[in-house]
Structures are given as structure tokens and as C-alpha cells.
Amino acid sequence: MLLPCPWCGPRNASEFRYVGEQTVRPDPATADPAEWRSYLYMESNPAGWVAENWLHRAGCRRYFAAERHTVTNQVRATRPPDAEAAPAQHADAAAAGRAGEHVREGRP
Amino acid sequence: MGERAPREAALVARSPIAPAPPATVEQGWEISARRSVARLRLTDATPLAKVLVRAAADGPVARGLEIRFGRAARDADGVLVVGSGPGEWLLLAPPGTAPEIARRVTARADGEFASTFDVTHGRALMRLSGAPASDALAKVCAIDLSDGVTPDGAAVRTSVAKLVTDLVRDDRGGEPSYLLHCERSSGQYLFDALLDAGDEFGVDVDGFVFPGV
Numbered sequence: 001m002l003l004p005c006p007w008c009g010p011r012n013a014s015e016f017r018y019v020g021e022q023t024v025r026p027d028p029a030t031a032d033p034a035e036w037r038s039y040l041y042m043e044s045n046p047a048g049w050v051a052e053n054w055l056h057r058a059g060c061r062r063y064f065a066a067e068r069h070t071v072t073n074q075v076r077a078t079r080p081p082d083a084e085a086a087p088a089q090h091a092d093a094a095a096a097g098r099a100g101e102h103v104r105e106g107r108p
Numbered sequence: 109m110g111e112r113a114p115r116e117a118a119l120v121a122r123s124p125i126a127p128a129p130p131a132t133v134e135q136g137w138e139i140s141a142r143r144s145v146a147r148l149r150l151t152d153a154t155p156l157a158k159v160l161v162r163a164a165a166d167g168p169v170a171r172g173l174e175i176r177f178g179r180a181a182r183d184a185d186g187v188l189v190v191g192s193g194p195g196e197w198l199l200l201a202p203p204g205t206a207p208e209i210a211r212r213v214t215a216r217a218d219g220e221f222a223s224t225f226d227v228t229h230g231r232a233l234m235r236l237s238g239a240p241a242s243d244a245l246a247k248v249c250a251i252d253l254s255d256g257v258t259p260d261g262a263a264v265r266t267s268v269a270k271l272v273t274d275l276v277r278d279d280r281g282g283e284p285s286y287l288l289h290c291e292r293s294s295g296q297y298l299f300d301a302l303l304d305a306g307d308e309f310g311v312d313v314d315g316f317v318f319p320g321v
Contacts, residue, residue, distance in 0.1 A: 007177065007194055008178075008264070008265075011250075011266065012250040012267070014250075014267065015250075015266065015267050057272070058265070058266060058267045058272045059264075059265050059266060060177075060193050060194055060265065061193065061265075062194065
């Protein structure tokens with residue numbers, strides 16, 4: 001499976017570490033234990049599109065967000081985390097990464 | 109109690125990679141004096157000065173280095189500047205010049221917060237040269253090493269033999285040549301893995317020749 005890193009372009013999935021689904025952190029002032037438990041341990045794990053975070057462990061060592069289909073492993077969009085500006089000087093690699101359609105492996 | 113042995117005159121720096129015999133000491137480094145004319149040659153280039161630079165990807169330091177992430181080229185002083193990551197550079201220069209190289213980068217910072225680290229003794233560096241270099245490397249690396257995707261002057265950080273490695277294509281004499289840069293503790297492993305991968309291409313160990321860049 002190839003995963004398109006927004007900085008490095010498509011790379012072997014073994015270079016990445018799966019961080020988890022994107023979720024909203026509860027407000028520490030008001031959250032009860034059930035909310036924390038849900039935030040920390042529960043995943044929705046749908047059979048379909050899911051927004052998740054990945055770390056390019058063996059490459060640029062940056063975190064990024066990806067939209068992946070859990071059945072086909074198709075990745076349709078990757079982007080740097082919101083806090084970080086898009087890497088303007090790496091437009092080529094980013095364009096290649098965002099083109100998506102780096103689908104391989106996984107059941108049809 | 110016998111006489112105390114006379115103290116050695118000079119300290120010797122050693123690469124993590126055992127030198128292929130005959131070993132010799134040159135400019136304070138223990139290196140291999142072996143010379144090879146094989147089709148594929150592997151050289152321990154660890155004595156090269158290695159300086160790691162961290163700075164903003166679009167700041168004064170980045171503009172001074174003039175190399176973007178994913179590319180590598182020599183500057184006016186002959187230092188090989190490698191764009192090893194977003195906002196991260198690796199500078200390779202002749203042995204012993206690391207403090208001076210670091211000073212030169214810091215001088216260009218112009219108030220920007222930038223860090224320079226002398227990682228000469230903390231990392232291993234090797235060079236794989238020869239016509240079949242790309243084929244040998246392709247056995248342990250998932251990157252497309254064809255001329256169209258990874259031309260001369262390309263730099264990627266990727267997995268080589270399951271090891272996080274900075275891979276720089278730096279052709280010499282019209283032949284493909286790659287620099288591989290990894291943590292010191294993994295140096296001997298990567299060296300052996302490359303010898304193993306290059307075995308079918310007749311790889312041979314070639315000694316380091318100063319200045320080496």
C-alpha cells in the first residue's frame with residue numbers, strides 16, 4: 001500500500017506510523033470520565049471513509065492528516081495538520097500527494 | 109609496579125564500521141587503505157564532517173543555503189548541502205571542518221532561531237558507487253531509483269534495509285553514486301546489508317580518500 005505524504009509524495013506504508021482517527025479533544029474543564037474514556041480508547045472504525053492522522057516515521061518525521069477508505073485502502077486526500085501551513089516550496093511533492101488515487105492492496 | 113607506558117601522541121577517531129584491511133591512520137581518522145576498481149564499490153565515508161542544521165523552511169538560513177527539501181548540491185565552498193527534511197539540512201564537508209561550517213551557517217542566521225549540530229561522530233556515512241549501484245540499492249530500498257524519479261542531486265529520507273536512512277544521489281565520473289547516512293549504531297549493519305545486496309554485482313570495499321567530498 002502506498003500512502004501519499006504531503007511533503008515526500010507517495011511512499012510505502014511501512015514507513016508510516018498510524019496515529020489514530022481524528023477526534024475532538026474534550027474540554028478538560030467539563031469532560032466527565034466517560035467522555036475521556038471514549039476519547040482515549042473508542043474508535044468509530046466505519047467500513048468507509050475515515051479521517052485519520054499518520055506520522056511519516058522513516059521520512060520527513062511530520063504528522064499529517066489523511067482521508068482513507070477502510071475497505072479499499074484508497075486515500076483521497078492528505079494534508080499537513082491545521083496548525084501548520086502547507087509546504088509551499090514543496091508544491092511538486094504535495095501535488096503528487098494530493099492527487100490521491102494511490103490505491104493498492106486491500107480488498108476491492 | 110613497572111614503568112608506565114608512554115602516552116599515545118594523538119587521539120584517533122574511529123568509524124563504527126570496521127575498516128577493511130589494510131587499516132591506516134590519516135588526519136586523525138582510522139580508515140581503510142584498500143583500493144578497489146570493482147564495478148561496484150562501497151566506501152566508508154564516515155570521516156566527512158557532518159553538520160545538521162535546523163531552521164525555518166523559508167527563513168534567512170534557508171535562503172542562504174539555497175537548497176530545498178529533496179535536493180542536494182555543492183555550494184561555492186564545495187560543501188555538499190543536502191535538503192534532508194522540511195526545515196532540516198545536512199552539510200557534508202572535508203574532515204575536520206565541522207566547527208567552521210557550523211559557524212558559517214550561524215553567521216547567516218540574521219537573528220533567526222536556527223540550530224547547528226556537529227553530528228560527525230554520531231552518524232555513519234557510506235558511499236555506494238558504480239554502474240550497478242541503483243540495481244543493488246533497489247534490493248533493499250522501496251524508492252524508485254530510475255533517473256527520471258531520482259536523478260543526480262536528489263535527496264530522500266527513507267527506509268533502506270528497514271533502517272531510516274538519508275539517501276543522496278551524488279554521481280561521480282558519470283557513474284551513479286549514492287551517499288547513505290544513518291545513525292552510528294546502525295552503521296556496521298547498513299554496511300554489511302549493502303555488501304550483501306551488492307554481492308551478485310561483485311561489490312568490493314574501497315578505502316576512504318581525503319578530502320572525500
